[in-house]
Amino acid sequence: MASEHKNLSVFSTENLPDISEKHFAILVAEWNSEVTDPLFSGAYQTLLRFGAKEEFIHVQTVPGSYELSYGAALAAQASHIDAVICIGCVIQGETRHNDYINNAVAHGLTQVSIQYNKPVIFGVLTPNTLQQALDRAGGKHGNKGDEAAITAIKMLGVSF
Ligand SMILES: Nc1c(NC[C@H](O)[C@H](O)[C@H](O)CO)[nH]c(=O)[nH]c1=O
Ligand SMILES: CC(=O)[C@@H](O)COP(=O)(O)O
DSSP states (O other), X not given: OTTTTOOTTOOOOTTOOOOTTOOEEEEEEOTTHHHHHHHHHHHHHHHHHTTOOGGGEEEEEESSGGGHHHXXXXXXXXXXXXXXXXXXXXXXXXXXXXXXXHHHHHHHHHHHHHHHTSOEEEEEEOOSSHHHHHHTEEETTEEHHHHHHHHHHHXXXXXX
């Protein structure tokens, strides 16, 4: 398995832009909070680590990952928000419900990002099991919340 023994949160932090005056929205799904709480903490602490101001990080919860798209649209259309980070965890159940949620959120967040011309980061785990999720929320495979925050920071440095 490609990720079997890897920390998936290893990333370059060179040449990051100055984010001291940037405003970040973080949307956190309440479903599977034992996973989304550490994902959020990873994202929040990573933003602070690389220079974001606490008062410029705006946090809201939504009931589930499916609601992240609408929550992201509300955040992205706010003029003071520079980037949106969406945190969720959709664990495969007995039916194909998880597939519909995951596909809807992936497409929805992409549409919001393009519509409002702002980075909207997909920090949603789509594991088969709770353990796979915990492994990626501060466990042996790192923290996808950290990755989501670094991705938001890097995207703020992308311009033409
Ligand atoms: N099963 C999971 C859900 N389900 C709830 C949906 O996200 C949504 O809130 C509901 O369908 C009403 O619109 N959400 C997760 O984030 N993770 C899950 O595992
Ligand atoms: C997607 C989920 O984990 C939750 O809605 C339960 O799914 P299922 O009804 O397929 O077990």
